[in-house]
Amino acid sequence: MVDLDVVVVGAGFSGVYAVHAFRSAGLTVRAFEAGDGIGGTWFWNCYPGARCDVESKDYSYSFSAELEQQWSWSERYPAQPEILRYLNHVADRFELWPCIQLNTRVTGASWDASTQSWTVATSDGGSVTARYFVSAAGCLSEFQVPDLPGLDSFAGPWYHTSRWPKEGVDFAGKRVGLVGTGSTGIQLAPEIAAVAEQLYVFQRTASFAVPNRNRPWEEAEEVAFKSRYREYRDEARRSFLGVPITGTGRPVLSEPREDVQRLFTERWQAGGGMPFLGAYTDLLVSQEANDVVAEFMRDRIRETVLDQDVAELLCPRGYPVGAKRLCQSDEYYAMFNQPNVSLVDIRSAPIESVYPGGVKTAADSYELDALVFATGFDALTGALFAMDIRGASGLPLRSAWATGAQAYLGVAAAGFPNMFIITGPGSPAVFSNVVLSIEQHVEWVRDCIVWLRSQGYTTIEPAADAQSAWMSHVSEVAGATLFPRADSWYVGANIPGKPRVFTSYVGGCGPYRAKCDQVAAAGYEGFVLGGAAES
Numbered sequence: 001m002v003d004l005d006v007v008v009v010g011a012g013f014s015g016v017y018a019v020h021a022f023r024s025a026g027l028t029v030r031a032f033e034a035g036d037g038i039g040g041t042w043f044w045n046c047y048p049g050a051r052c053d054v055e056s057k058d059y060s061y062s063f064s065a066e067l068e069q070q071w072s073w074s075e076r077y078p079a080q081p082e083i084l085r086y087l088n089h090v091a092d093r094f095e096l097w098p099c100i101q102l103n104t105r106v107t108g109a110s111w112d113a114s115t116q117s118w119t120v121a122t123s124d125g126g127s128v129t130a131r132y133f134v135s136a137a138g139c140l141s142e143f144q145v146p147d148l149p150g151l152d153s154f155a156g157p158w159y160h161t162s163r164w165p166k167e168g169v170d171f172a173g174k175r176v177g178l179v180g181t182g183s184t185g186i187q188l189a190p191e192i193a194a195v196a197e198q199l200y201v202f203q204r205t206a207s208f209a210v211p212n213r214n215r216p217w218e219e220a221e222e223v224a225f226k227s228r229y230r231e232y233r234d235e236a237r238r239s240f241l242g243v244p245i246t247g248t249g250r251p252v253l254s255e256p257r258e259d260v261q262r263l264f265t266e267r268w269q270a271g272g273g274m275p276f277l278g279a280y281t282d283l284l285v286s287q288e289a290n291d292v293v294a295e296f297m298r299d300r301i302r303e304t305v306l307d308q309d310v311a312e313l314l315c316p317r318g319y320p321v322g323a324k325r326l327c328q329s330d331e332y333y334a335m336f337n338q339p340n341v342s343l344v345d346i347r348s349a350p351i352e353s354v355y356p357g358g359v360k361t362a363a364d365s366y367e368l369d370a371l372v373f374a375t376g377f378d379a380l381t382g383a384l385f386a387m388d389i390r391g392a393s394g395l396p397l398r399s400a401w402a403t404g405a406q407a408y409l410g411v412a413a414a415g416f417p418n419m420f421i422i423t424g425p426g427s428p429a430v431f432s433n434v435v436l437s438i439e440q441h442v443e444w445v446r447d448c449i450v451w452l453r454s455q456g457y458t459t460i461e462p463a464a465d466a467q468s469a470w471m472s473h474v475s476e477v478a479g480a481t482l483f484p485r486a487d488s489w490y491v492g493a494n495i496p497g498k499p500r501v502f503t504s505y506v507g508g509c510g511p512y513r514a515k516c517d518q519v520a521a522a523g524y525e526g527f528v529l530g531g532a533a534e535s
């Protein structure tokens, strides 16, 4: 006798919707969440300045028209506390709490072929059996602290942005070191600089950042927009990024120079990364085209930052714009004009050690009262590998993916029957408006389970050849773009020893959705189905 139909790991956007969708389909479900609240990314990353860089009207659930109409976002780009309130509102509104167990980490899950079920072990010493095991553990949830000699000896407090104290941190009058200048570091730095005596920004790689131009979402604008929300969502689902973007439809290299400058300037003034890089068709496929947009952005840095030596150091070089996650900030570059902010180049003089009073680089020492790491995540696979997942014949997921993650359609892995991964490797997730990608995966998995039941099947697992064909396609599509060309978390370059593989599908959300639907319509083509009743 199996305890549950489905066990879900995690209660962020994915887990919360999975609980609702599976339960609404008549399945028994329980989600285990390691944190003491729901929200995932927006529960853990509560550092000052944390904000979504996809607009609120896009970065929200589309499954309920009533929810869409009734919830009101206050700003164009929502800040972390508001997104967290939204997710709690969703859990209240759809009465999801009885199916969510907080403060409970899934430590392992193993497939039992004899009972055709998963046994899921949890940190409270318990275990539960389920027909299906669904990971909603997040693409960016396993955080990383660099292995710096002497960190344990540091006399002051140190923080990682993804485990920020709920009660906040007072940096007033403090000398603070910030390590990490990706999306998070760029959001946080101006907040620290506003209060700290001195902020040292330790930069290994300069990031490209476009302005947000954040502003309140006015009521009249909201009412007008919401009158066609359903049509807009349909467009979003068919779009490339999960957000409808209007581009010129032409390559930048074929455009007159003045027109290019005019359009980039307009989009720079309007704010937002997706419309900016979506302006022309070749920006992410041709290095020469990418150089045009890169130089436009470097010019904006030079005109913002007064000290030209600092500006040059802030100018990103050596990788294409967009091949690392494009950052968004209205304040980051201008912050370097403040007298209490120093940029420290740790590319030419790396951090050698941490000592009780601060940080020593190959060139100098910096006396610090507090240290902050905005050093990101073991993306895509980190949270999966943190669990001891064992598939058919006890095969550990870690071994199956030793040379790189492999998942058919980015949602299921060969050798792991009845296991699904929401926004898994091989899907477009991190290259999209993730909430829409989450909904698409959850609904596809729900429909799959319902169909299996209706047909009398008890197991499903990708065929190895279908999986490798999909991953070859993922790699081929990526190879035609500039995305794999940077040392980014997209390729695992931030994690020592991680195989360098680009596993995200960059062929577009719309085409990806169509492919998933086609596989389903063909009776889950490419999957091996088991246990069907004799027809």
Ligand SMILES: Cc1cc2nc3c(=O)[nH]c(=O)nc-3n(C[C@H](O)[C@H](O)[C@H](O)COP(=O)(O)OP(=O)(O)OC[C@H]3O[C@@H](n4cnc5c(N)ncnc54)[C@H](O)[C@@H]3O)c2cc1C
Pocket (backbone or CB within 6 Å): 009, 010, 011, 012, 013, 014, 015, 032, 033, 034, 035, 039, 040, 041, 042, 043, 045, 050, 051, 052, 053, 054, 059, 104, 105, 106, 107, 136, 137, 138, 139, 140, 141, 184, 383, 386, 387, 422, 423, 432, 433, 434, 435, 438
């Ligand atoms: C700082 C930051 C900013 C971001 N900004 C954007 C943005 O602007 N736009 C965008 O589209 N995306 C953004 N993202 C990506 C974001 O992660 C997704 O948009 C989305 O929130 C992911 O939801 P999720 O539920 O899949 O994963 P998560 O939100 O990561 O939730 C996973 C949950 O699973 C839990 N968990 C993990 N392992 C276990 C376990 N073994 N047992 C129990 N629980 C477990 C975690 O505690 C976590 O609560 C951002 C990510 C970060 C980190």
